[in-house]
Amino acid sequence: MRLSAEQRDLLIAMQQGDRLKVHRTVDGVKQYLLHRLDGTGAIEIDADIVDELVQAGLIESNMKFPAATFLLTDKAVRLIARLTGVARTPVGPRNFD
Numbered sequence: 419m420r421l422s423a424e425q426r427d428l429l430i431a432m433q434q435g436d437r438l439k440v441h442r443t444v445d446g447v448k449q450y451l452l453h454r455l456d457g458t459g460a461i462e463i464d465a466d467i468v469d470e471l472v473q474a475g476l477i478e479s480n481m482k483f484p485a486a487t488f489l490l491t492d493k494a495v496r497l498i499a500r501l502t503g504v505a506r507t508p509v510g511p512r513n514f515d
Contacts, residue, residue: 419474424467426501428452429476429490433498438463438488440479 421429432438435455440448450468451460468488471477476494479486490498499505 419470419476422467424464425471428463428467428471429494429498430502432477432488432490433495433502433504438468438477439485440468440488441485442483 428438431452437453437455438450439453440450442448448465450463450465452463453460468477471494472479472488475491476497477488478491479488
């Protein structure tokens with residue numbers, strides 16, 4: 419898969435600790451928000467960008483309601499390390515000590 423600039427930037431932000439969440443209303447409307455690690459606010463992310471990354475196996479949801487969190491897959495961690503030269507892995511359920 420060839421990443422768009424937006425997809426690449428999103429994956430790198432997640433590698434650096436930002437959290438991508440999908441917030442659902444009781445009506446089922448989804449809003450994808452990237453919550454910044456520094457607490458400066460959330461950035462809305464286009465659903466197509468998220469869907470393409472899920473389909474490519476680069477991110478996966480923890481399936482929580484009403485706000486699921488997306489996690490980088492091992493495939494994404496390897497890809498980001500190749501793109502950035504940094505092998506940093508965000509804290510998550512796979513590498514929590």
